[in-house]
Amino acid sequence: MSAVAVEPTAQSERDVSRKELALALGVSLDTIHRLTHSGDIPYIRVGRVYRYSIAAVRAALRPEQRDSWAPPSRKKLRRA
Numbered sequence: 751m752s753a754v755a756v757e758p759t760a761q762s763e764r765d766v767s768r769k770e771l772a773l774a775l776g777v778s779l780d781t782i783h784r785l786t787h788s789g790d791i792p793y794i795r796v797g798r799v800y801r802y803s804i805a806a807v808r809a810a811l812r813p814e815q816r817d818s819w820a821p822p823s824r825k826k827l828r829r830a
Contacts, residue, residue: 765794765801774804775811785811 766774772782785791786800791810794801 765803768800768802771802771804771807775807 768779768782768786772779775782782791782802786793791802791807
């Protein structure tokens, strides 16, 4: 029998705990708890344990890309 080498997965590819996610994002556990229960970040629940993908959470927290064009302001311009 030959042993098969398994390459370790990258930190962002594996599921992490709430504490590991808080450390990776630089926020508190309370923030992770709030974002989880508000539905703002994706998670997997296994029994009573919550697991997170760091890449998926970062993508969910990234601001939406909007069109750079903005309609003209309706404010009246002051005349000097």
